[in-house]
Amino acid sequence: MADLGLVKTLAGALGTNEASLTLILGLLAGYPLAFFQRQFLFGKSATLHHIYFTLTGLGILYANFGTDIIHHVICVFTNYMLMRIIGPKLLSVQLAFVFNMAYLLAGYHFCASNTYDVMWTTPHCVMTLRLIGLVTDHFDGGKDPAQQSADQKKLGLTRLPSLLEVAGHSFHFGGVLVGPQMYSLASFPYSSFPPAHLSLTLIFFQFPMRMYLDMIEGKLTDNTEGKRPACVVPALKRMAIGLGYTVAFAVLNGYYYDDYMTEPSFFELPWLQKYIFVLIWGKVMLYKYVGCWLLAEGSCILSSLTYNGRDEHGNPLWDSCKNIKLSKFEMVMSFQDVIDSFNINTNKWAAHYVYKRLKFLNNRMLSQLFTLVFLALWHGFHSGYYACFFLELVYVNAEKQAHDLMKVSPLVSSVVRHPVVRPFLLVALKLVLLAHLGYPLTPFALLKSAKWWQVHRSLYFTGHWPFLVFLAAAPFLKKLLKPRASKPSKDTKSE
Known part of the structure; x- marks a missing residue:
């Protein structure tokens, strides 16, 4: 991880550790980055957007993982070359699955320990699926339209994206932020207990290349007259709800934390009390996912990436990157x-x-x-x-x-x-x-x-x-x- 003196000093002042604070700042960085894009890049050239997303995403990754970002760069370039050399063929999809999964699993094998590890493999698991999806979409786009499903027609790529487009899509801050950032939320700085371990299960924001390119071309907006999308208020609402879930998790995690189930006092409890603990703990554990998904979704809304048309009343929808249906989840x-x-x-x-x-x-x-x-x-x-x-x-x-x-x-x-x-x-x-x-x-x-x-x-x-x-x-x-x-x-x- 990059050694940032200012972050280290600030972490000491707040009573947390440097890794935790760096990851949290990386998550919240999505908001000013998205706001800058909305204010100053909207309507500008696609090349400028791709460069911006590539550099900011790499910057966030470097702040967290230092020179280990070379693994991400290698995989992005390799998958681009697969599409370029082989073309939209089944072989390219098969090789993409084998290469990306083998690279990720090799990272797990050589880097993992007996606990949750926040290292380059954490965001790379997100990128693995994104790159597999990219090569598959390129294959789907090359099919005869009569052989394409509705989803394949919607997501398929009818042309080979450039290397810069692939890099911008792969390193977009809305995608690289979710995953490692969740590790430290329990310890910042509400709880005296150790931070809850990060479960990598299903923690990522996935948006296809077609959606990314539509955003770059200005198609994902509720304004049709070339005006900036009115997405600030929806983004801030999502951020506020996300912060609420995050704080709720951080507070409750002080009482319902993972490691308690390995302590002798847990096994001394009657069966019913143990089951009640697991019941409540499971709900609390899910709150860390919900909170971080909402925070990351807010930054994607702010960049207009999540625009999904209008509802039956004509109100704009900003939910195409939604990872949680809150009312249904709670009920x-x-x-x-x-x-x-x-x-x-x-x-x-x-x-x-x-x-x-x-x-x-x-x-x-x-x-x-x-x-x-x-x-x-x-x-x-x-x-x-x-x-x-x-x-x-x-x-x-x-x-x-x-x-x-x-x-x-x-x-x-x-x-x-x-x-x-x-x-x-x-x-x-x-x-x-x-x-x-x-x-x-x-x-x-x-x-x-x-x-x-x-x-x-x-x-x-x-x-x-x-x-x-x-x-x-x-x-x-x-x-x-x-x-x-x-x-x-x-x-x-x-x-």
């Missing part, structure tokens, strides 16, 4: 609601670039499994990632089986929908959902099996076996509860 009633409302950008990326490309398997379960394995591998080699994604797969499919059971069984459906039963059922479902948001996040936060296995064992694996048993029993329950077709009477046969 979720199912695991599918969590997926639909949380980490939207990652879900879209995984669906478009991985899941839908596995259609040839002709099996949704396998496609879903391979997609989750890819995401787990993208995070690294720690067993906690794979345990978390395994539980996600189990929960989502158990929920689908429950819905299918309601469809095939009028008896189950009538009981569930009964006006007396339904309120109690909704409360029970909400409690189960909250409890099983924290349970699968435990291995994700603690990483090593020696840690998270002890926590799950102390909870008697109650986040595992009820769902697994139900999945195994679901096919038999469907047969048992499905109404039998009535046999035709003898009179009917004789007719």
